[in-house]
Amino acid sequence: MAYRDLREFIERLDAEGQLRRITREVDWNLELGHVAKINEQRQGPALLFENVKGYPGQSVFTSAFTSKERVALGLEMPTETRFLEIARSWVGRIADKRIPPVVVPTGPVKENILTGSEADLYKLPAPWFYPNDGGRYIGTACYLISRNLETGxxxxxxxxxxxxxxxxxxxxxxxxxxxxIDLRGYGAAGxxxxxxxxxxxxxxxxxxxxTLFPLTESEYDIAGALSNRPVDVVRAETSDLLVPAAAEIVIEGEIEFGKTLPEGPFGEYPGYYTGAGAVEREFLKVKTITHRNRPILWSTTVGKxxxxxxxxxxxxxxxSLWNDLQNMKIPGIVGVYGPPAAAGRMLAIIQVKQMYHGHSTQVGLAAFASVTGNYGLKTVILVDEDIDPENLDEVMYALAFRYQPERGTQILRRGRSTPLDPSLPIETRYMTSRVILDTCIPYEWEQKPMPIAMDDALTQRIKDNWDLYFGEGAAAREAAAALAQR
Ligand SMILES: Cc1cc2nc3c(=O)[nH]c(=O)nc-3n(C[C@H](O)[C@H](O)[C@H](O)COP(=O)(O)O)c2cc1C
Structure with missing residues (x-):
């Protein structure tokens, strides 16, 4: 069953030993973010700060998904599920299915409705994460809902x-x-x-x-499919938008196209600031805030x-890259892995069962041409089907012993980049080059390298009798055998 709300998820984490409640008073000003960050560096649990200075009755939740185990729990899978299996299940759950949200009359998010001067962002315990940030970030583990003017x-x-x-x-x-893009439509309509x-x-x-879903799709319908249950939504107070009935906090307002104010800088996920100072960006003018009793502000440290x-x-x-390749009907895609350290998006490892000449090259090019890979993906490493893409030792082995730089490297000169990529000069960050590193043994080789194999029957016999070699008493038996031979 899907989680009805964040609270059910937090309870589940608690039950699985994946949550720590921090009851000591913590300051939203740097201290909270630093505790969360150090805990993340130590690969600690999710944290629920229950005593934030100046904000009695409110909590801040961090580090929800900093481990693969908790991502698995978020998708209602056992904690030991492999990363690739989580992704495979995601692809399977949404492949041919969409479940639209259901409008309900009201929900817990309407327990408190703040309007006028009461609708004040400073009433919420937004953390200030890093010393050089430009301010307090109310929105990190958040989502903005907008409606496309033309399509609805x-x-x-x-x-x-x-x-x-x-x-x-x-x-x-x-x-x-x-x-x-939605905002451009409102701008054109004035x-x-x-x-x-x-x-x-x-x-x-x-x-x-x-997640980067196609422009025409609503994440509500996809979330419904992923959870196999429609999201309950209620009407917003000030517009025809629909918001989750069991959300913790909803900040309603407007954004005007072309109007900007300085925002940032913010310690972003590549581990660097995008620029030295604030940048002019669009802003949200708050009209109303609705929230549950004792609201929980979900936050994430971002940063390195x-x-x-x-x-x-x-x-x-x-x-989504796996899903895109599947939709492109390219055969032989055995596995896809975007390592978390590369934010899953700058580098992808794709496992291919080669079926024809040029197959692996096609996969590399397709990855860059896909909806997901077109945006910011810089490196594709292609591996044969016997290399597990999630096992980076095996990938290194393939790069060391199968990859041949002259044959296996293809550089593409121009592609869409994320402006947050610090490997590019700050003025030209919307375009990137890309590279395919193909470690696959060429399909067309008549004589492929001969792999070393062990004797199957003997291997099985040794495995079946493993205790004779390594089990308790093996040393004593060896000593006795040695004595008997004297
Ligand atoms: C914690 C977090 C913060 C993010 N911050 C931003 C951001 O500030 N601006 C942005 O354009 N994308 C940001 N992203 C990436 C977008 O969420 C992602 O590209 C998503 O596809 C955007 O939604 P859309 O496809 O509906 O536009 C962030 C992602 C995460 C996980």
């Missing part, structure tokens, strides 16, 4: 949101993200775009809002790998 499609997109003042929040809508910034609800909503951002993008980019 509701989009859920995760974009960072910084408090500028009590009623204003700067938002980083990177060019051509779905909400930014209207402000109604939006709802949401925190909480079924964690699958957050996993989906940070591995944080929620890296793990989530590891899973969702792996799944």
């Amino acid at each position: 499609r509701l989009n859920l997109g995760t974009y960072r949101v910084m408090i500028i003042d009590g009623q204003t929040a700067g938002i980083q809508l990177i060019k051509a993200k779905d909400s930014e 209207k402000p775009m109604p939006v709802a910034l949401v925190i909480g609800g079924d964690p699958v909503l957050f996993l989906c809002s940070s 790998p591995v944080t929620d951002t890296h793990m989530i993008m590891g899973i969702n980019r792996t799944a």
Whole structure:
């Protein structure tokens, strides 16, 4: 069964020993973020800060998805599930299915409705994460809901949101993200775009809002398919948007096309600031805030790998690239892996069962041409079917012993980049080069390298009698045998 809300997920983490409640008073100003970050560096559990200075009755939840185990739990799978299997299940669950949300009359998110000067962002315990950040970030593990003016499609997109003042929040809508395209439509019509910034609800909503689905699709329908249950939604207070009935916090307001204010900088997931200072960006003008009693502000530290951002993008980019390749009907794709340390998006390892001349090259090119790979993917490593892409030792082996630089390297000169990639000069960050590293043994080789094999029958016999060699008493038996031979 899907999680009805964030609270059920937190309870599940607790039951699985994957949550730590912090009852000591912690300051939202740097301390909270630093505790979370150090805990993440130590590969610790998810954290629920229950005593944030100046915010009695509210909590901050961090580090939800900084481990593969907790991503598995978020998708209701056993903690020991392999990364590739989580992604394979994701692909399978949404392959041919969409479940639209269901409108319900009301829900817990309406327990408190703040309007006018009461709708004040400073009433929420937004953390200030790193010393050089530009402000407090109310939106990190969040999603912005917007409606496309032409098609009516509701989009859920995760974009960072910084408090500028009590009623204003700067938002980083990177060019051509779905909400930014929606905003262009409102700009052309001369209207402000109604939006709802949401925190909480079924964690699958957050996993989906940070996934690159096609512009025409609503993440609500995909989250429904992933959870195999429709999301319960209620009408927003100030617009015709639909928001999750069991969200923790919903900040309703408007964004006006072309109007900007300084936002950032923010310690982003490549481990660097995008620029030295603030950048002019669109902003959200707050109209109303609704929230549950004792609301939980879900946050993520972002910053250097591995944080929620890296793990989530590891899973969702792996799944969506795999899904894209499947939809392109390219045969022989055995596995796809976007390592979390590469945020799943800068580098992908693809396992191919070669079936014809040029097959592996086709896979590499297709990855870059796919909806997912077209945006920011820089390196594709192709491996044969006997190399497990999730096992980086095996991938290194393939790079060392099968890859031949002259034959296996193809450089593509121009592709769409993320402006957050610090390997590019700051003024030219929208375009990147790309590389295919093909470690596959060429399909056309008549004489392929001969692998070393062990004797099957003997191997089985030794495995069946392993205790004779290594079991308790093996040493005593050896000593006795040695004595008997004297
Ligand atoms: C924690 C987190 C923060 C993110 N912040 C931003 C951001 O500030 N701006 C942005 O454009 N994308 C950001 N992303 C990536 C987007 O969520 C992702 O590209 C998603 O596909 C956007 O939704 P859309 O496809 O509906 O536009 C972030 C992802 C995560 C996991």
